Amino acid sequence: MTSPLTHFDPHGQAHMVDVAAKAESHRVARAVGSIHMLPATFALISEGHAKKGDVIGIARIAAIQAAKRCAELIPLCHPLPLTRVAVSFKLDAAASAVHLTVQAETVGRTGVEMEALCAVQIGLLTVYDMCKAVDRGMVMGDIRLVEKLGGKSGHWLADDAAD
Numbered sequence: 001m002t003s004p005l006t007h008f009d010p011h012g013q014a015h016m017v018d019v020a021a022k023a024e025s026h027r028v029a030r031a032v033g034s035i036h037m038l039p040a041t042f043a044l045i046s047e048g049h050a051k052k053g054d055v056i057g058i059a060r061i062a063a064i065q066a067a068k069r070c071a072e073l074i075p076l077c078h079p080l081p082l083t084r085v086a087v088s089f090k091l092d093a094a095a096s097a098v099h100l101t102v103q104a105e106t107v108g109r110t111g112v113e114m115e116a117l118c119a120v121q122i123g124l125l126t127v128y129d130m131c132k133a134v135d136r137g138m139v140m141g142d143i144r145l146v147e148k149l150g151g152k153s154g155h156w157l158a159d160d161a162a163d
Contacts, residue, residue: 024108026105027105027110028148029103029105029111029116029147029148030161031104031144032146034140035098035124035140037096037131037137037138038135038137038138040135041096042098044131045091045098046093055130055131056089058126059124062122063087063126066119068082070115080112082106082112084103084105086103087102088102098127100120100123102116102120104116121143124143
């Protein structure tokens with residue numbers, strides 16, 4: 001019996017999926033996540049007064065770098081030539097939260113879901129790192145894929161995905 005998990009061979013051994021026979025296509029993945037914090041921490045970020053500098057600017061660069069290095073972090077990911085990584089932050093004063101959306105794109109034989117998700121994780125972790133001196137209780141969450149385009153499976157959109 002073959003496993004529905006593509007990273008295992010018929011003998012149950014982990015392997016890198018062979019994508020040689022797959023057609024190249026434009027592939028897009030969009031992932032989101034949030035970090036919630038104390039109102040005072042949110043104020044430091046939104047007013048640009050964090051001791052370590054521009055929290056959002058540094059987190060943006062970290063997210064882009066994470067997408068580019070995803071295959072170095074996740075053992076069975078294919079290294080991909082990314083054609084675009086777009087990083088968008090939304091400051092939410094009512095929730096004392098920073099929401100992050102990352103869209104990763106490539107033209108290739110495999111998708112960019114892991115790159116988008118990795119970028120969100122590292123972008124949020126960078127916000128945490130830059131503000132942990134004043135708020136160790138920040139909570140990262142709701143990290144997930146919300147859209148995927150391209151490849152044999154086509155377009156997938158999360159039921160509750162919002163732009």
